[in-house]
Amino acid sequence: MPSAAALPEPAHRSSRRSPDRPAPRPSAPTPPVASRLGNVASSPVREILALTARPEVISFAGGLPAPELFDVEGIAAAYRAVLRDVPESALQYSTTEGDPALREAVAARLTARGTATGADDLLVTTGSQQALTLLATALLEPGDVVLVEDPCYLAALQTFGFAGARVVPVPTDDDGILPEALDEIAARERPTLLYVVPTFQNPTGRTLPAARRAAVAEAAARHGFWIAEDDPYGELRFEGEDVLPIAALPAAADRTALLGSFSKVMAPGLRLGHLRAPAALRRACVVAKQAADLHTSTVDQAAAARYLRDSDLDAHVAGVRAAYRARRDAMLDGLPAALPEGSRWNRPEGGMFVWATLPAGFDAGALLATAVGHDVAYVPGAPFFSGTPDPAALRLSFTTHAPDEIAEGLRRLAKTFA
Structure with missing residues (x-):
């Protein structure tokens, strides 16, 4: 048997190039990441x-x-129930708009809190952060003006940056956004959208009083901009009286998108949110969501709906x-x-x-x-x-x-x- 040294070297390990094979050309660089990331x-x-x-x-x-x-036992029981009773639908593709039973339950909860809502008014989203992204996709062209509270929720600023919007801050005080400043800035900047977290705001914890909410609604009607009202914390009130959402006020009903979430009241790992919006805007967000992820997790929606049916949230x-x-x-x-x-x-x-x-x-x-x-x-x-x-x-x-x-x-x- 020949020694290893005497065996011929495999062709793929040869350091010599065939005279008929051209020298490899340098690879062209890949295109850079999108400029909007900047x-x-x-x-x-x-x-x-x-x-x-x-x-x-x-x-x-x-x-x-x-x-x-977290209500671990209640949530676990809801998952077990849907996987036992309806596994075929719980594990299947679903509609973009969301689980009908979940939308019915969310609509009932919003109505009970003062914002009359039907199931067809809602789109289920992968967390309320996705709802904000869908609104930005549906409403904003590069260079459009978005007004925000100053200070503002950080992830919203990221979302508007990705959309290429020009973010303009509106001054605030200890009660939140200043209506007089909003009116003056809106007249000057002609914004497409105002983003607010009026109840227990992130980062300040402030709550916008009812009179200022009415003034915001009237400013939107007067200057013709949309309102994105983000409400992830509204059910976490310890003291004081509830304040109606801006979306419940007649002056802003046709131009307010209300964002909600189960992250703070059930569990953030479910990644379940919802968007209540006027019909034309909601349909545009449905199309945007189809392109983003087809629909939110079917089994998570089914489990949340079962939890809302069987447990006392x-x-x-x-x-x-x-x-x-x-x-x-x-x-x-x-x-x-x-x-x-x-x-x-x-x-x-x-x-x-x-x-x-x-x-x-x-x-x-x-x-x-x-x-x-x-x-x-x-x-x-x-x-x-x-x-x-x-x-x-x-x-x-x-x-x-x-x-x-x-x-x-x-x-x-x-x-x-x-």
């Missing part, structure tokens, strides 16, 4: 969450619902509200000792966030690394502004820690300013 920055909140993933960090950074409050949400109220109170109780003298913060009546402002000269972004060094985290407020940022602002989420953990986190936070 208008969109990555989410600083997501980056902060990655930096603070250590279990010893008490994080007030993420806008996350409390996982220990209102009772579950009442328990969540009670827990969140105790956590909000623990944060408010600890802030006077945690933040420097001269700081100010609000008292949200619900939702997930407290908005705080440090005294002049403090930079919440620059101080974040120091806070993380003390095993506590928050989100600096500056990235939420599309206008002039306030470096002294910060967002504190109170939902994912029990009151005693919040108290300890605030004791750690105080060391940041010592």
Whole structure:
């Protein structure tokens, strides 16, 4: 048997090129990514969450619902039921508009909260974030003006950046968007869309009063723009009276798209949202969704519909509200000792966030690394502004820690300013 050294070298390993084979040509470079990505920055909140993933960090950074409050047994039972009773339809393709039973249940819940809604008024989406993306696709041409609250929900700014829109901030105060400023800016800029989170806003936790909602509706009718009303937190009210959505006001009924979500009241992992919109706009969003993903997960929709049929979501949400109220109170109780003298913060009546402002000269972004060094985290407020940022602002989420953990986190936070 010949030795290995004596065996001929396989052709594919030869370093010699056949004289008849031409030399390989350099590969042409691939085209660059789309230029619209240049208008969109990555989410600083997501980056902060990655930096603070250590279990010893008490994080007030993420806008996350409390996982220990998920109704795991009820949701699991709903999945078991649909896979046992209707597996053929639950695992099959579905209509773009969404599961009829789920749309009926959502319509009933919206109607009970003051916004008369039928199942055919709704489109089920893959989270309310997709609903916002569909609206941007259906309504916005590159260069169109979108008005936003300043500060504003970060992922909305990303969505409008992808659409190539020109985002124009509208000033706010402790009660939210200023109607006089909105009227003046709308007259000057001729916007296509106004985006607002009027109830327990992200990032500030503010709630727009009824009189200002009416003024926003009248401004939309007067200047001819659409309203995207985002309401992921509206069912998380701890105190005070409910305020009707802008979509329920006659002046804006023909020009308001209402976005909702099960993420904060059931579970975000379901990725279930819904869009209530006037017929022509809703049909345009259906076409946009067909191009995006055909339809939202059939089995998840079926399970959510079964959960709403067999379980008491209102009772579950009442328990969540009670827990969140105790956590909000623990944060408010600890802030006077945690933040420097001269700081100010609000008292949200619900939702997930407290908005705080440090005294002049403090930079919440620059101080974040120091806070993380003390095993506590928050989100600096500056990235939420599309206008002039306030470096002294910060967002504190109170939902994912029990009151005693919040108290300890605030004791750690105080060391940041010592």
